[in-house]
Structures are given as C-alpha cells and as structure tokens.
Amino acid sequence: MASKKIVLITGANKGIGFEIAKQLAAQHKEYHILMGSRDADRGAKAAEILQKDGLSVEALVLDVADEKSIESAAQTVESKFGSLDVLINNSGVALDSRTGEAPTRATFEQTFAVNVIGAALTTEAFIPLLEKSVGARLVFVSSDLGSLTLRADPHGRHSNVGATAYRCSKAAMNMLALQYANRFRPKGWKVNIHNPGYTATDLNAHSGPGTVEDAAKNAVRLATLGDDGETATYSEKEGSLPW
Numbered sequence: 001m002a003s004k005k006i007v008l009i010t011g012a013n014k015g016i017g018f019e020i021a022k023q024l025a026a027q028h029k030e031y032h033i034l035m036g037s038r039d040a041d042r043g044a045k046a047a048e049i050l051q052k053d054g055l056s057v058e059a060l061v062l063d064v065a066d067e068k069s070i071e072s073a074a075q076t077v078e079s080k081f082g083s084l085d086v087l088i089n090n091s092g093v094a095l096d097s098r099t100g101e102a103p104t105r106a107t108f109e110q111t112f113a114v115n116v117i118g119a120a121l122t123t124e125a126f127i128p129l130l131e132k133s134v135g136a137r138l139v140f141v142s143s144d145l146g147s148l149t150l151r152a153d154p155h156g157r158h159s160n161v162g163a164t165a166y167r168c169s170k171a172a173m174n175m176l177a178l179q180y181a182n183r184f185r186p187k188g189w190k191v192n193i194h195n196p197g198y199t200a201t202d203l204n205a206h207s208g209p210g211t212v213e214d215a216a217k218n219a220v221r222l223a224t225l226g227d228d229g230e231t232a233t234y235s236e237k238e239g240s241l242p243w
C-alpha cells in the first residue's frame with residue numbers, strides 16, 4: 001500500500017463516481033482508491049462490491065457540503081496515507097428541472113453548496129496533502145451544460161435544456177478548476193475538467209442515453225495523465241469542448 005498512489009473520488013458510492021473508481025482500480029494497479037461517500041453505509045457497500053473483485057479500494061466518509069466532514073476526511077487521509085496524488089471532484093446534484101426555467105433560491109443554494117462550494121472547499125482541504133505528491137492530478141467532473149459557448153448558440157447542443165441552477169453551477173465549476181490550474185501550473189500539477197455526457201444515472205432518473213462505462217473513460221484518462229499531459233482543459237471522451 002505504501003508504494004501505491006492514493007486517489008480520492010468524491011461521490012463514488014454510485015453512478016459515474018463509482019464507475020471511475022472501478023475503472024481506475026482495474027486498469028491501474030498502482031493506485032489505491034478512496035471512494036468518498038456522504039453516507040457511511042452506502043460507501044461501505046459500494047467499496048465491498050469492488051473489493052470482492054480484488055480491487056484496491058476503500059470507503060471514506062465525505063459530505064462535501066459539510067466543513068466538519070471535509071476536515072475529518074482530510075485528517076483521516078493524512079493519518080493513514082500522509083499524502084494524496086489524485087483528487088476527482090465528482091459529487092454533484094441536479095435539483096432543477098431540465099425543462100423549467102424558474103429555479104428558486106433554495107435550488108440555487110443547494111446546487112451551489114455541493115457542485116461549486118463543495119468542490120472548492122474539498123480541494124482546499126486536500127491541497128496540503130496534494131502538495132506532498134510528486135505532480136498532483138485534479139479532475140473536476142463538470143458538464144457540457146456549463147459551456148457558455150454552447151449556450152450562446154440557439155441551436156447548440158442541449159439548447160432545449162433549462163436546468164438553470166445546474167448550468168450556472170457547472171459554469172462556475174469550470175472557472176473554479178481554471179483557478180486551480182493556474183495556481184498550481186508552476187508546480188506541474190495537471191488540473192482538468194471532464195464532461196461525462198448525458199448518462200443514465202440517478203441524477204436524471206436514468207433518462208440519459210449514455211452508459212457509466214463511457215462516462216468514466218475520459219475522467220480516468222485525465223486522472224492518470226503523464227508529465228507531458230495537458231492542464232486547464234475542458235474535454236469529453238470525443239475530445240475538447242468549447243468554453
């Protein structure tokens with residue numbers, strides 16, 4: 001274990017986060033995956049499924065909307081591993097309707113609490129541990145619904161989708177990721193943004209046409225970039241996305 005690279009994925013008890021954990025652990029035996037879950041039981045059950053397949057994973061309780069939980073998770077990782085090599089900010093909520101255009105204050109606050117502030121405060125808490133890694137990797141699981149360029153085109157991809165609070169949160173997450181990309185560029189960190197594509201998960205009552213297998217691929221690639229890999233990019237498995 002001491003020689004393994006340590007990866008933390010937030011919201012890995014199900015959906016795309018779970019699949020990223022599965023693919024990373026299966027394809028990269030040199031990695032040990034901490035599967036973040038805000039609920040201890042859900043996290044333990046998810047980790048058990050992958051452990052039964054012989055994969056190097058374990059659950060870590062982490063509610064990104066709760067500072068105490070973030071702090072406690074960082075302390076646990078520090079005392080068990082002493083450093084962190086890869087952080088994948090995957091936790092997310094989509095609370096407003098895909099067709100509706102009238103989000104409430106509560107919808108905005110709850111969406112930003114997880115998708116933006118949660119990702120920011122989790123990243124901040126783990127920076128001291130990432131600084132102990134040789135060339136950290138950060139992946140922000142965003143969405144093409146956060147692309148300003150696509151939204152400015154009346155015929156652009158998903159032009160019929162409302163989801164205003166969610167769209168705004170993912171646009172903000174993209175800026176957040178770029179802030180970290182520029183802050184840690186001098187240290188050689190690779191900080192990139194991943195779009196999973198519209199995927200069948202609980203987030204959208206399994207309405208998405210895509211599979212979690214496909215949705216995880218580009219995140220796994222970004223998490224394992226070499227020293228010559230890109231930073232400050234916004235991409236999906238088909239290639240780069242317009243901002």
Ligand SMILES: NC(=O)c1ccc[n+]([C@@H]2O[C@H](COP(=O)([O-])OP(=O)(O)OC[C@H]3O[C@@H](n4cnc5c(N)ncnc54)[C@H](OP(=O)(O)O)[C@@H]3O)[C@@H](O)[C@H]2O)c1
Binds near residue numbers: 013092196203
């Ligand atoms: N599915 C899509 O079509 C799609 C498209 C583009 C982007 N994405 C993004 O992909 C990411 C994963 O979504 P998904 O589709 O896999 O959805 P999902 O199946 O609903 O999974 C979301 C994950 O986030 C966790 N989460 C929610 N609030 C949290 C909190 N406060 N603290 C920690 N974890 C929290 C959930 O935990 P619980 O089980 O406890 O709720 C769950 O593990 C999200 O960021 C989403 O915005 C999804």
